[in-house]
Amino acid sequence: MRMRDESKELAIREKAIKMIVEKGFDGLSMQKLARAAKVSPATIYIYFKDRDDLIIQLWIGEMQKMAKATLEDFDPNVSFEEGLRKQWMNRARFCMENQQSIHFMEQIRHSPYDLVCQKKMDKTFLTAMGTFVHNAIKRKELVPLPLEVYWSIAYSPLYQLVKLHTMGRGMMGGAEKFVLDEKIMNQTLQLVVKALKP
Amino acid sequence: MNVDNAIDILIFKTNIDTEQDLNKVASLLNRENHIRKWNVDLQDIDRVLRIESEGADQMEIKKKIEYAGFLCEDLID
Numbered sequence: 001m002r003m004r005d006e007s008k009e010l011a012i013r014e015k016a017i018k019m020i021v022e023k024g025f026d027g028l029s030m031q032k033l034a035r036a037a038k039v040s041p042a043t044i045y046i047y048f049k050d051r052d053d054l055i056i057q058l059w060i061g062e063m064q065k066m067a068k069a070t071l072e073d074f075d076p077n078v079s080f081e082e083g084l085r086k087q088w089m090n091r092a093r094f095c096m097e098n099q100q101s102i103h104f105m106e107q108i109r110h111s112p113y114d115l116v117c118q119k120k121m122d123k124t125f126l127t128a129m130g131t132f133v134h135n136a137i138k139r140k141e142l143v144p145l146p147l148e149v150y151w152s153i154a155y156s157p158l159y160q161l162v163k164l165h166t167m168g169r170g171m172m173g174g175a176e177k178f179v180l181d182e183k184i185m186n187q188t189l190q191l192v193v194k195a196l197k198p
Numbered sequence: 199m200n201v202d203n204a205i206d207i208l209i210f211k212t213n214i215d216t217e218q219d220l221n222k223v224a225s226l227l228n229r230e231n232h233i234r235k236w237n238v239d240l241q242d243i244d245r246v247l248r249i250e251s252e253g254a255d256q257m258e259i260k261k262k263i264e265y266a267g268f269l270c271e272d273l274i275d
C-alpha cells in the first residue's frame with residue numbers, strides 16, 4: 001500500500017515547476033524530475049496520472065495560490081477605486097514574490113494546456129471579480145465595457161510596470177534603474193480610474 | 199487527484215507505444231474486476247502503465263501483459 005506523503009508531493013511540484021521554467025515543457029521528464037525531487041519515478045505516478053496530468057495539476061496549484069493572494073482582505077463591495085487599489089497591491093505583491101510561478105503560468109498560456117486549464121479557473125475568484133465589477137457599474141463608478149477591454153485598461157498597466165520592475169531597468173536606454181514603488185503605482189492607478197469613470 | 203486509501207496504485211515500465219498496443223492492453227485490463235482505472239503515459243520514456251486497483255495481484259497483471267507480448271517490469275528507482 002502506497003500512502004500519500006504531503007512533503008513528497010510538494011517536492012515534486014516545486015522541482016517540476018523549476019524544470020519547466022528553466023528548460024521548457026520538453027525539459028520535463030519523469031526520470032529527471034524523480035532525481036531532482038529525490039523520489040522514485042513510481043512515486044510521481046502515485047500522485048499524478050501521467051505527464052499531462054502533472055502539468056495541469058501544477059497549474060491548478062499555482063492558480064489557487066494566486067487566487068488566494070489576490071482575494072486577501074479584498075471586499076468586492078467597496079468603491080471601485082478602493083477595490084482596484086487593493087487588487088493592484090495584492091497582484092503586484094504576488095507577482096514580485098512568486099516570479100517562478102508567474103513565469104510558469106505564462107508558459108501555460110502559450111501552450112495547448114491553456115484551453116484545459118482555463119476551464120479549471122477558481123470559481124470563488126471569478127465570482128468575486130464579477131461581483132466587484134458589476135457593483136461598480138451599478139453605482140456608476142465604472143463604464144460598462146467588454147470584459148477584454150475592461151481588463152486591458154484596469155490591469156495591463158500594472159502588469160507592464162511589474163514586468164519592468166522585475167527586469168530592474170527603465171526604458172530610457174535601460175541604463176537607469178526602474179523601481180515600482182507605491183507613489184508610481186498610485187499615480188498610474190489614478191489615471192486608470194479616471195479612464196474607466198463614466 | 200484524490201487517492202483513496204482502499205485503492206492500490208500499481209506502476210510498471212512497459213513498451214506499450216501505439217494506439218494498437220493500447221487496444222490490445224485494453225482488451226486485457228478492461229475485463230479485470232479488480233481494476234478501477236488504468237492509463238499509459240505515452241509521453242514518458244518508460245511508457246508507464248498506471249493501474250488503480252482494488253486488490254489486483256501485481257504479479258498476475260504483469261504476467262498477462264507480458265503474455266500479450268509486451269515488456270512489463272517494475273519501475274525501479
